[in-house]
Amino acid sequence: MALASLLAEAGAPSQLVPAREQMAFTLGFHIILVPFGVAFTFLMLIANYRGIRRGDDTAMLLARRWSQVAGVLFAVGAVSGTVLSFELGLLWPGLMGRYGAAFGIPFAVEGLFFFLEAIFVAIYLYGWKRMRPWPHFWTGVPVVLSGVGGTSSVVAANGWMNQPQGFELRGGRVVAVDPLAVIFNGAFWFEALHMLLAAYMVAGFVVAGVYAVGLLRGRHDRYHRLGMAIPLTVAAIVTPLQIFMGDVAAREVAHNEPAKFAAIELVTQTGTHVPLSIGGAMVDGEARYAIEIPSGASLLVGYSPRTRIEGLNEIPADVRPPDRLVTTVHLAFDVMVGIGFALLGLALWFAVLWWRRRVVPLNQWFLRAVAISGALTVVALEAGWVVTEVGRQPWTVVGYLLTRDAVTTTGNVWLFFTATLVLYTVVGTTTFYVLRLLRRRWRDGNDADTDVPYGPSRAGEPVGSPGGSR
């Protein structure tokens, strides 16, 4: 409980800390799975397309195996996403009760996409054997499209929390709503595009990393080379776009979410010639230990050192984020941007190697870099969400609803959080184990699904034939 007392806010309900920790943990868990539903399925379709078009059996095998992995991850993602839906009510009834009429609309749209995604994932996943190749391929396309739509819808809801609009309040109640203004809020476009590109980066680098490890271990067959080349090419194309998008997003935040930007750049006092701070921390209301690039932030925001940037001093004292939150946001931002540029370097390296030789590079150092790039993108993804979520505190809906007023005031949330933590640890570990099991099975050249529970026999076998493990 030392953590609890450290994080607790005076006068806030005792449920606030565990509720925030649980939300952060379950969102952080779920967001890792999102890229695999959204973007991994796209990689799978590329392999599938290549497989049919060029009669490429290796690509076909990859597509098929990837779809199996996507199936497992989609299932875990579907249920962990459901938990988030429950949590919106169980942990944040103050948010849903007051603003559900506006905030809920993007989720309704998301529900529609989720339906389509679940339906076509199933058709694609189980249509391999008995559907003709092209119709089967086309059943995968709605999966990718609804992934884009679903992600955009959820991010629209998040964007609305950052830049709420499209509703009218009377006596604390939402009395009128403009649904389109809610969905297409000020933060929608840049957040949605930023997240979609992130999903493609994560899926691309993670999958490429898996095959890079295989190549490093000396498995130089075409299967591994193609398995790395497809996702890495997608990731390498997306990365520069993401750097550009991130730049746009930061500028948008600077203009429309000044408090968040002040935390991102450790800007304590409003002024011009604001430096770009790298590293460091907020100590006693002062930015310390950061490497400062003179006028860097001002230049990036307004292309001129004279650009004025609002500091934390503009925020009324009662809603000013404490130092530790500012430090968290700032460092998370640095981590995200740092990784982004490192991956940009990797993408360029790949481009150069490819351009010179026109073969999948097998350079050991390059493969090592690809192997760790997957983990790095996941870290960057998490860091990005820390920036946008912690950076909004103490608000849940900026300017309208404080997080401490959104949180539930009943029940022992620590208990719920502990149970969730234990369960997710088990589910997460088992997911890893299951994927390793698949890999081992494939390495042995065994693609037959074992589909009879409690025994390895296939359908149609008489009851009573020997069960047991293989």
Next chain:
Amino acid sequence: MSTLAAVVLFIGVIAYAVLGGADYGAGFWDLTAGGAVRGREPRHLVDQSLAPVWEANHVWLIFCLVMLWTGFPGAFAAIMTTLYVPLGLAALGIVVRGSGFAFRKVFVATEQQRVVGAAFAASSVLTPFFLGAVAGGIASGRVPTAGHGDPVTSWLNPTSLLGGVLAVLTCAFTAAVFLDAEAQRRDEPDLERWFRRRARVTAVVTGVLALAGIAILRSDAPRLFHGLISRGLVFVVLSGVCGLGALVLVKRAAPRLIQALAVSAVGAVVAGWGVAQYPYLLGTHLSIARAAAPTSTLVALTVVAVAAVLLVVPSMALLFVLQQRGRLEV
């Protein structure tokens, strides 16, 4: 307008009760199928028939949650702050169920399959129980308009227990009927008998409990009882007739007809609850009209619902048709 939104919400509830319910019920049969050898065939059928559809069916739950919190935000908050114990347990149960099922398909070793399979099957029984208990708490008026009702008695009460047990049983019943039809389609007479016997037993048990339940409701939730025997009577009777019909005809009629009867029997119970409660959303103290979000929100929800009818219904039909034709191989 608010009534329309409530109807759309309730269609979602019915769809989830029937389609999602059948998936939970399959877990019930998986759990009770016996040891590794004896239970292999039924479990195999459960695996085969559930795998392509359970996620799509599961989305109905999301649909209900979203419709509720957007269309009736205050009532959603009230339900969540009162019934957080069964709802929290249901949420965790859903995680165990879904991931357990997905994992079991990959495992080969019997011991591993047994662990995740048991997790899947046990949570398939517990989750509908908790959701049924939640329904009972709402139906018996134990969720105050402002929320923060009693966290214990709101779901540990006669109506909730009835709701929970009835949910488990109706799930088991629909699942048995569906799996019976599936076994017939696959031409596996042993399995067909296996599930038909279970369909009959659950039909009888569910029917008896439903009758006993009427007595429970009379003492524990008199207003719901009166709604059921007046406005809701037609649904109660319909449910009884369909259930009875399924029971009698299960061996003789076409599986499709039996499935339709089973679906109608379960759907009518849920619809009866909705009609009995109308025009109230919570007990008899919060009306649908008063709980509803502003009209513009309801219009937006209606647009989404129409889009769902246009996009999701044909897609889902495609999925079911492909499955019925055996084009989806697990």
